[in-house]
Amino acid sequence: MTEKTKEVKAKADRLVELTAQKERVQAEMEEIKAWFENLAVNDLKDTKKKTVEYWGSSNARVVVGNSETVKPVSMAMVKRLLNTVYPDFVTEKTSYSLAAPAKRLFTIAYLGAYTEGTLDDTIQAITKDEKLQRTLRKKLKGKYEKDTESLMKSAGLDAKEASDWAYLVSEVVNWEWMLQVLKAAEWSGTPQEAVDIINAAVIVDESLKVTVGAEEKS
Incomplete structure (x- = not known):
């Protein structure tokens, strides 16, 4: 097997691996975003606020904005x-x-x-x-x-x-x-x-x- 063939195989394997990771991460992100959206619906209820923010540890911030x-x-x-x-x-x-x-x-x-x-x-x-x-x-x-x-x-x-x-x-x-x-x-x-x-x-x-x-x- 030539060096080029080895490199192609390695890159292809890594790309497929990263794509699978991306899909898992994306799915988890969407799940967490949906959780925050449900939380925001309750927190924005009976107010005229358009946004609400949630803080994690350190400087991590999640902002949920409502628009029409x-x-x-x-x-x-x-x-x-x-x-x-x-x-x-x-x-x-x-x-x-x-x-x-x-x-x-x-x-x-x-x-x-x-x-x-x-x-x-x-x-x-x-x-x-x-x-x-x-x-x-x-x-x-x-x-x-x-x-x-x-x-x-x-x-x-x-x-x-x-x-x-x-x-x-x-x-x-x-x-x-x-x-x-x-x-x-x-x-x-x-x-x-x-x-x-x-x-x-x-x-x-x-x-x-x-x-x-x-x-x-x-």
């Missing part, structure tokens, strides 16, 4: 809903491309991520202190995590109370924004009729992505 994908089913129904503001919300190409505001609108409606009400009424329910109310009107923007921090710092709420109120604020802000869009679109029906059209016109897929890396804790 909006898929148009009937663009004719979308066009009917958005009416005069349709060109601002949808980019027309050979295939339709939804702009960020349209994705937000459809995601809010499809997932039911809204609560009827106003931000002012919600703030008044949080506190009767008029000075604090004015402060909260400036700080609360419907951003769940930032609003939770603001409510803890400015209103002196504990973490659970702040989280619950921030959740409601997020949904109320979504509701008010949705009404503003429908008004701009000169929508003549009810908000619920608009939601029904959206639910028939699009599909919103929620997905989780696991990111693995090494990073120093802050």
